[in-house]
Amino acid sequence: MSDEPLMGCALGLRADDLSAWRDGALDAAAKARLDAHIGGCSACRARLAEYDAIALGLRAIPTPAPIHGFGRNPRRAGAAPTGRPTPARRSPIGRRQALGGLGAIAAVALLLFAFTQVFGRLGVQPPSADKTATSTALATATATATATALPTLPTTTIAAGACGKYFPSIAKLTPANGLVVTQYSGLGNLAYPTVQIPSSQPLAPMLEPTIASPEYWAANTTPIVNPGLREGGGGYVLGVCNPSSQAHTISAVQVTIASMAPFTDQLGSWEPCSGVYYPVGGNVSGGCGGGDVQDEYMHAAFAADAPVGASITATQTGANVNSSDIGNVVNLGPLPVTLKPGQAMTIEVGVTEPSVAGYYTYSFALTVDGANTGTVAYSLMSLLAPPAHVWTGAACKTPAMLALIAKEPTPTARTAYICPAS
Amino acid sequence: MAWRGAGGGRLLGLLRSAARLSLFDAMPNTSPRARAGAQAPDALFDALFTRMERSVYGYLWRMLGDQQTAADLTQETFLRAWRHIATISGYERPDTWVWRVATNLALNERRRLATWRMQPLDGDAEGLAASDPAMRVAVHDQVHATLLALPAQLRAALTLREVYGLSFAEVGQALDISPANARVTLSRAREQFRQRYQRTEGVR
Numbered sequence: 001m002s003d004e005p006l007m008g009c010a011l012g013l014r015a016d017d018l019s020a021w022r023d024g025a026l027d028a029a030a031k032a033r034l035d036a037h038i039g040g041c042s043a044c045r046a047r048l049a050e051y052d053a054i055a056l057g058l059r060a061i062p063t064p065a066p067i068h069g070f071g072r073n074p075r076r077a078g079a080a081p082t083g084r085p086t087p088a089r090r091s092p093i094g095r096r097q098a099l100g101g102l103g104a105i106a107a108v109a110l111l112l113f114a115f116t117q118v119f120g121r122l123g124v125q126p127p128s129a130d131k132t133a134t135s136t137a138l139a140t141a142t143a144t145a146t147a148t149a150l151p152t153l154p155t156t157t158i159a160a161g162a163c164g165k166y167f168p169s170i171a172k173l174t175p176a177n178g179l180v181v182t183q184y185s186g187l188g189n190l191a192y193p194t195v196q197i198p199s200s201q202p203l204a205p206m207l208e209p210t211i212a213s214p215e216y217w218a219a220n221t222t223p224i225v226n227p228g229l230r231e232g233g234g235g236y237v238l239g240v241c242n243p244s245s246q247a248h249t250i251s252a253v254q255v256t257i258a259s260m261a262p263f264t265d266q267l268g269s270w271e272p273c274s275g276v277y278y279p280v281g282g283n284v285s286g287g288c289g290g291g292d293v294q295d296e297y298m299h300a301a302f303a304a305d306a307p308v309g310a311s312i313t314a315t316q317t318g319a320n321v322n323s324s325d326i327g328n329v330v331n332l333g334p335l336p337v338t339l340k341p342g343q344a345m346t347i348e349v350g351v352t353e354p355s356v357a358g359y360y361t362y363s364f365a366l367t368v369d370g371a372n373t374g375t376v377a378y379s380l381m382s383l384l385a386p387p388a389h390v391w392t393g394a395a396c397k398t399p400a401m402l403a404l405i406a407k408e409p410t411p412t413a414r415t416a417y418i419c420p421a422s
Numbered sequence: 423m424a425w426r427g428a429g430g431g432r433l434l435g436l437l438r439s440a441a442r443l444s445l446f447d448a449m450p451n452t453s454p455r456a457r458a459g460a461q462a463p464d465a466l467f468d469a470l471f472t473r474m475e476r477s478v479y480g481y482l483w484r485m486l487g488d489q490q491t492a493a494d495l496t497q498e499t500f501l502r503a504w505r506h507i508a509t510i511s512g513y514e515r516p517d518t519w520v521w522r523v524a525t526n527l528a529l530n531e532r533r534r535l536a537t538w539r540m541q542p543l544d545g546d547a548e549g550l551a552a553s554d555p556a557m558r559v560a561v562h563d564q565v566h567a568t569l570l571a572l573p574a575q576l577r578a579a580l581t582l583r584e585v586y587g588l589s590f591a592e593v594g595q596a597l598d599i600s601p602a603n604a605r606v607t608l609s610r611a612r613e614q615f616r617q618r619y620q621r622t623e624g625v626r
Contacts, residue, residue: 015609015612015613016605016606016609019605019608019609019612019613020605020609023583023589023590023605023608024589024590025590025601025605050616051612054580054584054612054615054616054619055584055585057565058484058565058569058580058581058584058585059584059585060565061483061484061565061566061569062566063479063480063483063484064483064489065489066479066489066490066492066493066496073467073468073471073500074471074497074500074501074504075464075467075468075471075504
């Protein structure tokens with residue numbers, strides 16, 4: 001609990017203290033005391049790292065565009081600035097007319113969809129976001145605006161029993177020939193996405209892109225960049241459940257490039273797992289690992305020049321022999337798999353992406369009882385491009401970078417840098 | 423404003439909103455001050471709208487997990503901002519006023535749903551969204567699910583601070599609580615989020 005001292009903290013600090021420190025809510029004396037302590041306290045740093053992760057996770061929540069597009073500026077729509085408040089809610093039809101017909105809606109919605117993919121998904125930058133990053137985000141928005149708008153998938157609500165015990169009741173489920181399908185987690189279960197560093201960023205040490213360095217927030221406002229796309233720790237995971245009263249057999253997974261918009265800028269990227277450099281102490285943090293356990297591991301390898309619409313039947317690369325994530329069925333073996341009523345399974349699909357740099361979205365279809373389900377899930381849009389510059393914490397330990405860091409303002413225990421490694 | 427739902431909720435809603443409007447006018451750190459070169463109301467409003475519309479929508483989406491309601495309340499937020507533009511234009515930080523309106527609308531939406539369905543406010547373990555399929559929540563994101571399971575005030579505080587970069591004092595203003603209370607609320611929000619997320623991680 002937040003009022004108990006953290007385990008392993010020599011100062012006996014509580015979570016409250018760390019929160020207040022993070023929020024800049026401490027008085028000068030208390031702040032100085034924590035500044036001096038935190039760098040050397042692994043318990044405190046671990047908890048603060050969790051808070052950072054929460055912040056990043058919240059910013060990364062996928063945000064769908066409003067169903068009828070964004071509203072109209074009420075001032076331009078002729079609302080009176082003063083006077084009696086009038087009910088003005090739920091007027092999509094009025095909004096449609098205001099925008100000038102369905103064609104305009106489609107055009108505006110497409111653009112807004114793209115903007116939302118970039119800005120909305122990760123939240124709009126705070127006012128202090130720096131200009132170079134903002135312009136990169138704008139370039140990104142322009143590029144993604146040309147990506148195909150994806151249709152909305154039909155969804156269904158599941159009963160609390162049957163599949164409800166395997167998928168949280170808030171999961172979005174797509175009906176699929178008697179089965180229901182969901183896709184897990186905010187990143188579509190992708191592991192190790194990198195942070196895009198603006199191409200205009202000088203090739204010199206920069207502060208770690210976190211909330212602690214708000215001027216670099218905007219570096220996080222791009223689509224997922226070069227995530228891990230290999231099954232067994234970084235693929236797209238589909239949860240499949242059988243809510244019906246008869247058995248259904250899944251025999252194949254098909255992966256299609258649903259949309260792509262070319263990326264022409266130079267990509268700078270930092271993978272958080274590669275760590276940061278702390279001038280106080282001279283250490284480099286970092287390291288991620290571990291895989292995940294799913295029932296089926298599949299892979300779709302696209303040709304280097306695969307265009308939008310290219311479709312591949314994924315090949316089986318493994319099947320779980322340990323207990324399943326889903327819990328009710330174990331050791332299903334490779335596809336085809338027959339799910340009895342109330343049974344569920346997970347399928348992780350890795351992708352070898354085409355080599356043309358761009359913003360990609362994939363769609364997934366299953367073969368159930370011999371028939372193709374059509375699309376049951378879309379991946380989130382990802383920027384897949386070979387980085388021109390890779391940033392790491394370790395790269396800061398070269399003499400040239402150390403010399404530049406020495407000229408920076410006096411660091412605190414939490415000051416962290418990343419540097420271009422190439 | 424039109425409060426959908428049962429009669430009791432409607433009356434309470436009206437009373438609350440009336441009380442709130444007078445509070446806005448007395449917000450301590452956004453008190454009217456004569457500013458040299460203050461923007462014309464039209465320009466100020468357009469700037470607010472352009473700068474904040476998507477943020478407010480993103481905030482309300484995070485708070486409620488419902489696209490249509492988030493869009494409606496975004497529209498409502500700016501409609502109110504435009505109606506009160508003469509007052510807002512005197513504030514030092516008009517943004518905080520907008521966040522506060524959006525927050526009130528979001529908290530009220532939760533109250534309205536709760537009253538309507540006679541469910542406990544901020545249902546504990548599952549959260550209102552999770553227990554209420556009628557909300558048609560299309561959330562498939564574990565982080566968002568965890569956020570939605572937090573009590574509404576904690577959810578608002580954490581989102582405003584971590585996603586939209588408000589200071590803890592501004593979070594206090596948006597939630598109509600003291601800075602000291604905001605500090606505690608943020609800490610609770612982070613701790614509850616961690617614990618819930620760790621619990622649900624095993625579900626996947």
